[in-house]
Amino acid sequence: MEVSRIRALRGPNLWSRRTALEAIVSCTEAERAIAGIPGFEARLRARFPAIGLLQPAGQERSVSMARALGLATLGLQSQAGCPVTFVRTVPTLEAGIYQVVVEYTEEEVGRLALKFALELCRAAEHDTPFDLDAALAQLRDLDEDVRIGPSTGSIVQAGVQRGIPFRRLTQGSLIQFGWGKKQRRIQAAEMDRSSAIAEAIAQDKELTKTLLHAAGVPVPEGRPVEDAEDAWAAAQEIGAPVVVKPRDGNQGKGVAVNISTREQVLAAYAVAEKYGSAVLVERYIPGHDFRLLVVGSTLVAASRRDPPQVFGDAVHTIRELVDEVNKDPRRGEGHATSLTKIRLDDIAIATLAKAGYTPDSIPPKGALVILRNNANLSTGGTATDVTDEVHPEFAAHAIAAARTVGLDICGVDIVAGTVIKPLESQGGAIVEVNAAPGLRMHLAPSYGKPRAVGEAVIADMFAPEDDGRIPVVAVAGTNGKTTTVRLIAHLQGVNGHLVGMTNSDGVYIGQQRIDVGDCSGPRSARNVLLHPDVDAAVFETARGGILREGLGFDRCDVAVVTNIGMGDHLGLNFISTVEDLAVVKRVIVENVAPTGTAVLNATDPNVANMADSCPGSVIFFSNDRQHTLITTQRAKNQRVVYRDGQAIVAARGAEEQRIALADIPLTYDGAIDFQVENAMAAIAAAWALGLDWQVIRRGLASFVNDAQTAPGRFNRFEFRGATIFADYGHNPDAIQALVRAIERMPAKRRSVVISGAGDRRDVDICRQTEILGTAFDQVVLYEDQCQRGREDGEVLALLRQGLAGATRAQDVREIRGEFLAIDTAMDELGAGDLCLILVDQVEEALAHIEQRIAADCAISAAMRQPAGQSVAH
Secondary structure (H helix, E strand, C coil): CEEEEEEEECCCCCCCCCCEEEEEEECCCHHHCHHHCCCHHHHHHHHCHHHCCCCCCCCCCCCCHHHHHHHHHHHHHHHCCCCCCCEEEEECCCCCEEEEEEECCCHHHHHHHHHHHHHHHHHHHHCCCCCHHHHHHHHHHHHHHHCCCHHHHHHHHHHHHCCCCEEECCCCCEEEECCHHHCEEEECCCECCCCHHHHHHHHCHHHHHHHHHHCCCCCCCEEEECCHHHHHHHHHHHCCCEEEEECCCCCCCCCEEEECCHHHHHHHHHHHCCCCCCEEEEECCCCEEEEEEEECCEEEEEEEEECCEEECCCCCCHHHHHHHHCCCCCEECCCCCCEECCCCCHHHHHHHHHCCCCCCCCCCCCCEEECCCCCCHHHCCEEEECHHHCCHHHHHHHHHHHHHHCCCEEEEEEEECCCCCCCHHHCCEEEEEEECCCCHHHHCCCECCCCCHHHHHHHHHCCCCCCCCCCEEEEECCCCHHHHHHHHHHHHHHCCCCEEEEECCEEEECCEEEEECCCCCHHHHHHHHHCCCCCEEEEECCHHHHHHHCCCCCCEEEEEECCCCCCCCCCECCECCHHHHHHHHCHHHHCEEEEEEEEEECCCHHHHHHHHHCCCEEEEEECCCCCHHHHHHHHCCCEEEEEECCEEEEEECCEEEEEEHHHCHHHCCCCCHHHHHHHHHHHHHHHHCCCCHHHHHHHHHHCCCCCCCCCCCCEEEEECCEEEEEECCCCHHHHHHHHHHHHCCCCCCEEEEECCCCCCCHHHHHHHHHHHCCCCCEEEEECCCCCCCCCCCHHHHHHHHHCCCCCCCCEEEEECCHHHHHHHHHHCCCCCCEEEEECCCHHHHHHHHHHHHHHHHHHHHHHHCCCCCCCCC
8 A cells, every 4th residue: 555645635625624634545456455355454453443443334345445544544643632533535436546535633743643554554464563652652742742732722712613714824823813904813822912012011020010019009029139149138128038030031930939048049049040131039928829811901710829739648759749640631741731740840859848858758648748839830830710709909900910011911920818808908919910821720720610711812802793704705617717706806896895816817915916827726815815904805716726725715705606617627636527526616615604605607507506515595697597597596586697688687586686788898798608607607796795786887897808907818909900819718618618709700710829738638638629620710729838748749739630620720730839829820810800819828928919919000100101200109
């Protein structure tokens, strides 16, 4: 068994809405049915007992080793703690070749699990060892390293429950919520609107104290010190006991509390200076350590934190007691678990020494042994929720501290006897204000109720009715996608939106193109959604991107499918039939929002059948007003768009909007059927988005389909009295639509310039010239700049083959080079002729045509000038 290709499907895809790995797996003849490999399943289960059933009960079809690979990949992730459930194995038309699709939550973990699963299957096949424990340990470690931590994860989960889309921007905890203009960002438990100044203040504990004192918030007496002796002097000034801590530390690192002697102060200073730029000495305030979480201007959670501790049993040493406590599955090494393991480090040993213990001491039964004087969870402390007990005045001081520093999410550390009384009445004080506070103690306290702090953060970032989304339209189909995308974007622009648009020409933000090339895939869509100014998006959604990576968004408001035709890369990526292709294009319809709409071509059965897969509503469109789906849909009081003579009608029940084709320049007064269909699709999409009909009419009338605004989409030129159309049609269906349009236009003589894309099937390349040979007098063949895997001359031979039965084309020429082919056809044009140029290098070819026309005009103007005069330029 070999794995030849692995793709990460990072968005909704052909198989599911989940993120997944898709592997192409080849099996030998023996591996296509593991029942025929003696002892394989028993050996596999011996190495991985949790793999589950390889063959569901009652299934008679033989199970391949590719199926075992998929189940092992899923099972290894699950055993490592990843919440995954989806796996599918699909045989392709090629014998022994399978598509194995396995869900992942973290891509790196999924890829490593697939690697181990392949090793596991091979070990079972050849009866060699496989170290399951080592593999699972490596997967768990990697998962802990790369997955979002619990604090950030709680906010992400709250956003998901609200339907707010999110994207992880780094391997760390930088997360974007929402799209375009509505986006917000967090990093760990810190919002984008918290200023760097506020964070800097929070890190400077002395400055924080100064500001809080000025605001009337109780803080402990103390000052910064310059060296160890100055620390002892400050301790004497303040009066023992004292706290020694770094001026700009975090997570309790380097903090020593309740110390009194000179030796203790000097030792504490030596530790504290390692963790900060300066050291503070403050009055020690007896009492409990409380952490209050303030979000915005609201106290959302409060915990009492207790230092790491064990209780003696008169049998075990302190070291053994600590080991026993650390067996709690809630305790881990980092921040990924709700609690952190207790460490017997130098600080813990020094703390024990103060109480007369060493790590190997056996404390009396019931004796409380404190291993640290600070209660941070990151050093092994525990937390008890006290949110419901906090006195309003106590809470008011915490909120005032957060607002004074300027933090939107703030962890306020308070030392006091209790939270049920006002702070001043018990001599308590605020000892620290923390930016990006840990949320673990509130999400999963050691004792008491968990608090919905993630929901509180999301509620502060987004209003109750705001899901952070901008209108998203996805357009798929074989032909007409780019023109439909451009027209929908234009209509939204007329409505006042700054539209982000992707298509096969590039990425556009408003009128500015920010990327060039075929940008109809998911990466370009994601980039548009990252743009901070965009308030609407329209995406051309190509087959290749869906197969390669899935969609670039989780759902769309409108999905438009124009048509499904032959020749759209059939034979590639195991998509062999039009029905296969329809399943791929259907992905955008399956991922319409429940409140959204699918716009479907009623005349194309493969498209119309997608209606059953749409979670939202459907608008059918058709050139045939009497089509069964149109009449039935309208009878149900559902929306339809259809052609009625020289008008396009949008109707629901008895209500109608009628738009004359003469008012839609794109359609050439209705002469070009495929442009009428594109216009109907765009009108339906605009209607689904709720655009005003006056805006739609104005947008249709002002849309220009020239080489600048829609390059390669039936662009018209005039040359020497002849008409030239340039188009990027590159499959039989597109060619057929172009021929129907051309045949309606009068012409003395018709010529066509064409090549063929090498990555099409032979039959599709031949079919193009079969169609053209019946409609044009002259055919000029040229070879694409890129042959896409074909040998030189191979495509031209197939195009010639297609012309073998031509009923009209008698003048056929072969030209090496696209521009030379264009020149050859243009040189022979006369008044009243018509020429169709099927371009390959779209922008370069259009520029070449325009240059030829400009040069010809200049020559004609010069010839018209009287002798001795020059033409002004």
